[in-house]
Amino acid sequence: MSRIRRADALANRERVVAAARETFAAAGVGAPMREVARRAGIGVATLYRHFPTRDDLVGAVLARQVDECGRQMRAAISDTDPWRGLAGIIRGFAERQIHDRALNEVLLGSGSAAAVFREQRLEHSRSLNTLVERARRAGALRAGVDADDVRAGLLGIASLRQLPPERSAAVITKLGDVILAGLRGDTRTP
Amino acid sequence: MSRIRRADALANRERVVAAARETFAAAGVGAPMREVARRAGIGVATLYRHFPTRDDLVGAVLARQVDECGRQMRAAISDTDPWRGLAGIIRGFAERQIHDRALNEVLLGSGSAAAVFREQRLEHSRSLNTLVERARRAGALRAGVDADDVRAGLLGIASLRQLPPERSAAVITKLGDVILAGLRGDTRTP
DNA sequence: GAGGAAACGGAGCGGGTGTTCCGGTACGGG
DNA sequence: CCCGTACCGGAACACCCGCTCCGTTTCCTC
Numbered sequence: 053m054s055r056i057r058r059a060d061a062l063a064n065r066e067r068v069v070a071a072a073r074e075t076f077a078a079a080g081v082g083a084p085m086r087e088v089a090r091r092a093g094i095g096v097a098t099l100y101r102h103f104p105t106r107d108d109l110v111g112a113v114l115a116r117q118v119d120e121c122g123r124q125m126r127a128a129i130s131d132t133d134p135w136r137g138l139a140g141i142i143r144g145f146a147e148r149q150i151h152d153r154a155l156n157e158v159l160l161g162s163g164s165a166a167a168v169f170r171e172q173r174l175e176h177s178r179s180l181n182t183l184v185e186r187a188r189r190a191g192a193l194r195a196g197v198d199a200d201d202v203r204a205g206l207l208g209i210a211s212l213r214q215l216p217p218e219r220s221a222a223v224i225t226k227l228g229d230v231i232l233a234g235l236r237g238d239t240r241t242p
Numbered sequence: 243m244s245r246i247r248r249a250d251a252l253a254n255r256e257r258v259v260a261a262a263r264e265t266f267a268a269a270g271v272g273a274p275m276r277e278v279a280r281r282a283g284i285g286v287a288t289l290y291r292h293f294p295t296r297d298d299l300v301g302a303v304l305a306r307q308v309d310e311c312g313r314q315m316r317a318a319i320s321d322t323d324p325w326r327g328l329a330g331i332i333r334g335f336a337e338r339q340i341h342d343r344a345l346n347e348v349l350l351g352s353g354s355a356a357a358v359f360r361e362q363r364l365e366h367s368r369s370l371n372t373l374v375e376r377a378r379r380a381g382a383l384r385a386g387v388d389a390d391d392v393r394a395g396l397l398g399i400a401s402l403r404q405l406p407p408e409r410s411a412a413v414i415t416k417l418g419d420v421i422l423a424g425l426r427g428d429t430r431t432p
Numbered sequence: 433g434a435g436g437a438a439a440c441g442g443a444g445c446g447g448g449t450g451t452t453c454c455g456g457t458a459c460g461g462g
Numbered sequence: 463c464c465c466g467t468a469c470c471g472g473a474a475c476a477c478c479c480g481c482t483c484c485g486t487t488t489c490c491t492c
Contacts, residue, residue, distance in 0.1 A: 058459060058468060084449060095471030100451070194423055204416035211401030226394035231417075233384055234424025248489055251439060274479065285441030290481065 065102050067092045072113045076154035080213070081110050107168045110158065117155050118172050125179040135192035138183045139232055142202070146209050146228035150221045156210045194237050205231035255292045257282045262303045266344035270403070271300050271355045300348065300355040307345050308362050315369040325382035328373045329422055332392070336399050336418035340411045346400045384427050395421035 071092035075083045085106070089096040103109035124144060131137030149156050158169050159176055166173075184199040208231065212224050261282035265273045275296070279286045293299035314334060321327030339346050348355050349366055356363075374389040398421070402414050 060459065061469060064470085085451085086449075089471095096450090097452075097454095097472080098470055101469080106450090197420075200412075201416050201420050204413045205420055207405065207413055208398035208402060208417045208421075211404050212398060214401050214404055215397065223394045223397055226391050227398045227421075230387075230391050230395055230424035231398075231420055232424070234420035234422070248438060250489070254440085275481085276479080279441095286480090287442080287482075287484095288440055291439075296480090 061102075064092070064094055064098055067094065068099055068102055068109070069112050072109050073154075076110070076113055077152040080153045081106070081157050110154070111168045114155060114158055114169070117152070118158065118169050121155070121159065122172060122175060122179070125176060125183075129179060129182055129186070134183070134187040134190040135236070138187045138192070138202070138235075141180075141183065142205065142209075142232060142235075143228060145206055146224050149209055149213060150224055153213050156206075156213075160207060160210050192237055193235055197235050202235060205235065251292075254282070254284055254288055257284065258289055258292055258299070259302050262299050266300070266303055267342040270343045271296070271347050297355055297358045300344070301358050304345060304348055304359070307342075308348065308359050311345070311349065312362060312365060312369070315366060315373075319369060319372055319376070324373070324377040324380040325426070328377045328382070328392070328425075331370075331373065332395065332399075332422060332425075333418060335396055336414050339399055339403060340414055343403050346396075350397060350400055382427055383425055387425050392425065395425065 068088065072088045075088045075091055079087070085099060086096055088109070089099045092099070099109075103112065125141065128137035128141045131140070145156065158166075159173060161173060180202060181199045184193070184197075184202055187193050188197070209224055209227055212220050212227060215223060258278065262278045265278045265281055269277070275289060276286055278299070279289045282289070289299075293302065315331065318327035318331045321330070335346065348359050349363060351363055370392060371389045374383070374387075374392055377383050378387070399414055399417055402410050402417060405413060
């Protein structure tokens with residue numbers, strides 16, 4: 053843990069993580085390492101010394117957010133209204149997608165960082181199954197909808213970050229609403 | 243038109259277009275020019291002589307398909323059932339997305355080739371407005387749905403090609419169904 | 433079939449990125 | 463306060479990309 057001894061090294065490590073958090077949020081986990089180093093005000097060699105692989109850096113940046121995600125999932129499962137729980141997760145996912153590109157890349161496993169949070173992604177996936185099953189039993193879902201439909205929706209939302217940023221926010225929100233309506237069992241506005 | 247005189251040059255031009263069609267369909271209109279040249283069995287200089295810019299090549303490859311698209315749009319507008327017309331366009335878009343990545347990139351203007359078919363994209367957009375308006379008047383759409391919701395859906399479907407190919411096909415189809423359900427005014431399976 | 437123009441193709445330039453090497457810097461224990 | 467060493471950072475290597483230059487090949491005409 054505290055293998056780093058000198059104070060400047062420790063401070064630099066912190067600066068790298070902070071810079072990577074901003075950079076990855078804006079440009080995804082595939083953002084250039086030089087850009088992260090530049091934003092942190094250090095050289096790229098220093099970055100590589102602290103984090104030998106990109107996955108190490110991604111892990112350090114997202115560990116806390118991924119945990120927070122899991123907590124939201126468990127809270128949604130405990131919601132007394134199954135549909136509200138599921139809809140909240142989907143809306144939260146869309147919201148997060150708008151201002152943090154990195155986290156969803158990891159959750160969906162589309163980046164090279166797929167293996168970093170393998171355990172957490174499995175739990176995330178299992179939780180989603182539970183959420184959908186609960187909503188289905190409660191009659192909140194359209195007939196025939198399963199967890200893979202929800203995943204397709206989440207993937208669609210996440211993929212929209214490929215668009216130019218000024219368009220993506222509005223489109224992500226709109227697509228989220230359409231998908232919620234498409235999953236739901238009745239036609240009242242969700 | 244027939245400014246190309248020598249037979250070998252004409253044959254090479256054809257081979258470039260064929261190779262570009264395959265390459266762009268698989269990897270999008272941003273695919274490496276070297277890859278197109280390699281697939282055509284010629285050097286990159288020859289490719290650039292026939293098509294000085296990437297947009298020239300994209301134009302030559304997609305002109306016919308874009309026209310066919312416009313024809314489908316007009317046919318959908320003429321459909322006696324407004325919902326069937328709109329749903330057919332969305333399903334066709336998803337189907338096309340699965341086996342040809344290039345065409346939808348141009349239609350949505352997400353690539354660098356946005357300006358190539360500017361005229362056709364405008365017509366496409368106007369046709370979509372008409373389709374949606376017709377469906378809305380016929381009561382086939384959920385309350386509050388507008389053409390931008392449909393566009394958000396199309397963008398979501400198109401963006402899914404970022405996924406690894408073996409996943410994208412199934413997910414695209416699923417998302418298409420969810421979106422159709424989300425746009426439609428009642429809950430019967432569309 | 434010989435000559436010249438048309439066309440070809442690979443080497444190469446400029447720019448970008450991931451990753452490593454090594455001479456220089458400055459922290460901190462003594 | 464001093465010096466060893468942990469640490470730093472820019473230069474550099476290897477690769478991929480768009481695009482161009484120029485020596486070589488091939489076609490077509492006469």
